[in-house]
Amino acid sequence: MGSQLSSSSSSTLLLSLISAFLILLEIPPSHSNELYSSCSNLFSCGSIKDVGYPFWGGIRASGCGYPDLELSCENNTTAKIVIASVDYQVLGVYPETQVLKISRQDYANGLCPSKFTNTTLDPALLDLAPGYINFTMVYGCPPNGVLNIPGKFTCNINGIASNDGYTLLGNHGAGICFSSVVVPVSQALLTDIGNSSNSLPKVLQEGFEVSLKADYAACEDCTSSNGVCGYDSSVNQTTCYCADQSSGSRTCSPSSAAGPQGQSKDQGPKCSVGCPLEFQIASSQKPGQRILLQIASIA
Ligand SMILES: *[C@@H]1O[C@H](CO)[C@@H](O)[C@H](O)[C@H]1NC(C)=O
Ligand SMILES: *[C@@H]1O[C@H](CO)[C@@H](O)[C@H](O)[C@H]1NC(C)=O
Ligand SMILES: *[C@@H]1O[C@H](CO)[C@@H](O)[C@H](O)[C@H]1NC(C)=O
Ligand SMILES: *[C@@H]1O[C@H](CO)[C@@H](O)[C@H](O)[C@H]1NC(C)=O
Ligand SMILES: *[C@@H]1O[C@H](CO)[C@@H](O)[C@H](O)[C@H]1NC(C)=O
Ligand SMILES: *[C@@H]1O[C@H](CO)[C@@H](O)[C@H](O)[C@H]1NC(C)=O
Numbered sequence: 001m002g003s004q005l006s007s008s009s010s011s012t013l014l015l016s017l018i019s020a021f022l023i024l025l026e027i028p029p030s031h032s033n034e035l036y037s038s039c040s041n042l043f044s045c046g047s048i049k050d051v052g053y054p055f056w057g058g059i060r061a062s063g064c065g066y067p068d069l070e071l072s073c074e075n076n077t078t079a080k081i082v083i084a085s086v087d088y089q090v091l092g093v094y095p096e097t098q099v100l101k102i103s104r105q106d107y108a109n110g111l112c113p114s115k116f117t118n119t120t121l122d123p124a125l126l127d128l129a130p131g132y133i134n135f136t137m138v139y140g141c142p143p144n145g146v147l148n149i150p151g152k153f154t155c156n157i158n159g160i161a162s163n164d165g166y167t168l169l170g171n172h173g174a175g176i177c178f179s180s181v182v183v184p185v186s187q188a189l190l191t192d193i194g195n196s197s198n199s200l201p202k203v204l205q206e207g208f209e210v211s212l213k214a215d216y217a218a219c220e221d222c223t224s225s226n227g228v229c230g231y232d233s234s235v236n237q238t239t240c241y242c243a244d245q246s247s248g249s250r251t252c253s254p255s256s257a258a259g260p261q262g263q264s265k266d267q268g269p270k271c272s273v274g275c276p277l278e279f280q281i282a283s284s285q286k287p288g289q290r291i292l293l294q295i296a297s298i299a
Contacts, residue, residue, distance in 0.1 A: 033243075033245045034061070035061060035063045035064070035228075035230055035241045035247065036227075036241035036242060036243060036245070036247070038059070038060060038061040038063070038064060039052075039053070039056075039060060039061065039063065039064035039228045039229065039230045039241055040228050041059040041060055042060075043055060043056075043057060043058045043059065043060055043071050043073075043079075044058075045058065045071070045072075045073035045076065045077070045078065045079040045090075046073070046076070046077040046078055046079060048071075048079040048090055048092070048093060051071065051093045051095075052064075052095070052229070053065060053214070053219050053229035053230070053231075053238075054066045054069055054212060054215075054216075054219070054229075054231065054238075055069045055070070055071050055093070056069065056070055056071070056231075057070040057071035057072050058071060058072065058073055062233075063230045063231065063232070063233075063239075063241075064229075064230045064231070065230070065231050066125060066214060066231050067231070067233050068083065068122060068125060069081070069125075069212075069214075070082070071090065078090075080105070081100075081102060083102075083120070083121065083122075083126070084119075084120035084121070084122070085117070086104060086105075086106070086117050086119060086120070087104070087105040087106065088102035088103060088104055088105060088207075089102065089103050089105055089108065089207070090102055091103055091207050098211055098212045098214070098216060099129055099209050099210065099211055099212065100126075100210050100212055101207055101208070101209045101210075102207050102208065102210065103204065103205055103206065103207030103208070104119065104183060104204065104207075107183065107201070107204040107205065108205060110201055111137065111153050111155055111165070111200065111201055111204070112155035112156070112157075113181070116139060116179040116180070116181050117181065118180075118181055118182045119181075119182055119183050119184060121210060124213065125212065125213050125214070126210040126211070126212065126213065127210060127211045127213065128184050128209075128210060128211075129208070129209035129210055129211050131187055131188065131209070132184045132185065132186055132187065132208045132209060133169065133170075133184065133185065133187045133190070134169075134170055134171050134182050134184055135167065135168070135169060135170075135182070135183055135185045135190065136167065136168045136169075136170065136171060136172040136180050136181065136182050136183075137153075137166075137167050137180065137181050137183065138165060138166050138167075138168065138172065138174055138175065138177040138179070138180045139155055139157060139160075139165045139174075139177060139178050139179045139180065139181070140155075140157050140160040140162050140163070140164075140165070140174075140177050140178025140179060141162060141164045141176065141177035141178070142162055142164075142176060142177070143162055143164055144164065149166065151166050151167035151168070152164065152165070152166055153165045153166070153167070153200065157178060160178050162178075165177075167200065183204060183208075184208040185203050185204065185206075185208060186203065186206060186208065189202075189203045189206055190203055214238065215237070215238040218237075218238040218240075218250060219238055221240070221250050221251050222238075222239075222240035222250065222251060222252070224251075225240070225242075225251035225252040225253075225254075226242075226243065226252055227240035227241055227242045227243075227251060227252040228240070228241045228242075229241075230247075232248070240252060
């Protein structure tokens with residue numbers, strides 16, 4: 001009888017402890033802490049998962065990444081990015097190699113886009129990755145009697161009599177033709193183009209990779225001090241948001257103990273044995289579960 005009573009009163013205590021913690025966790029973040037919490041979120045859309053710095057967009061506020069690296073999600077299935085006014089589908093984000101893989105949306109359905117726009121990359125932020133080359137499609141060229149010129153294709157352009165187009169390696173202007181478009185392609189896929197399972201439209205849909213020249217070193221310093229990386233566009237610099245609401249310095253002070261959930265490069269708790277309870281709450285992916293376990297082990 002006595003032992004039943006004490007076990008039921010200890011489970012009541014347990015329940016009230018749990019609800020106290022859950023209430024604590026539901027307090028909305030204070031304004032100055034919004035970026036720490038927003039940038040702890042990762043962007044996911046379709047097959048693109050858990051993207052953090054140097055990108056922003058979706059549930060990540062604009063202070064979480066470089067202004068030109070905004071991701072969006074179309075139909076809950078397709079991640080998109082706009083670079084120099086050209087729409088791209090995001091095919092992959094590889095933080096380990098600091099690479100982004102994209103393909104031009106206007107070439108998703110063939111070689112004939114509704115308007116002709118070059119691929120332009122800001123060299124301060126994006127470089128064509130090794131293995132990819134510039135490739136030019138020229139449109140609306142005067143008819144040429146010769147059949148079977150390699151790289152010849154057909155595209156009807158409104159108001160233009162000729163629908164002959166040609167492909168060329170490297171960057172080229174339109175010359176005697178109506179327009180030209182430079183699109184990077186995979187050198188390996190291009191070489192393989194005679195192969196029946198490969199074709200020029202497919203090579204364009206396979207996209208290309210760009211190296212991101214973000215300040216990963218600054219971000220690494222930030223995450224290793226348990227901060228969350230962001231970008232301060234008032235000074236054009238990578239910045240660090242801390243759990244103690246400070247920001248602007250390169251690292252967080254040791255007192256801001258919480259570990260971020262946000263950086264895909266640096267997931268999971270750093271502290272594994274004898275960690276302070278706040279640490280475990282802040283670094284747990286499922287706070288409720290972690291607290292239950294913690295309290296159960298105290299009881
Ligand atoms: C999104 O859905 C709309 C309507 O179903 C469709 O027209 C569009 O092509 C879709 N976009 C993508 C990127 O799948
Ligand atoms: C996208 O997914 C979210 C959550 O899974 C859902 O609430 C929303 O309605 C979906 N939107 C579309 C356009 O399917
Ligand atoms: C591709 O073209 C751009 C200019 O549009 C140039 O800056 C870049 O160096 C070229 N890259 C390669 C690999 O040829
Ligand atoms: C694309 O770039 C080439 C030079 O690399 C230029 O000659 C051409 O006019 C550009 N095309 C468009 C549509 O801007
Ligand atoms: C043809 O291309 C496909 C995919 O690009 C590749 O897997 C295959 O090995 C290629 N075949 C030959 C004979 O090159
Ligand atoms: C930040 O970059 C923008 C665009 O490149 C530029 O206009 C601005 O002057 C820069 N600001 C600082 C403080 O460097």
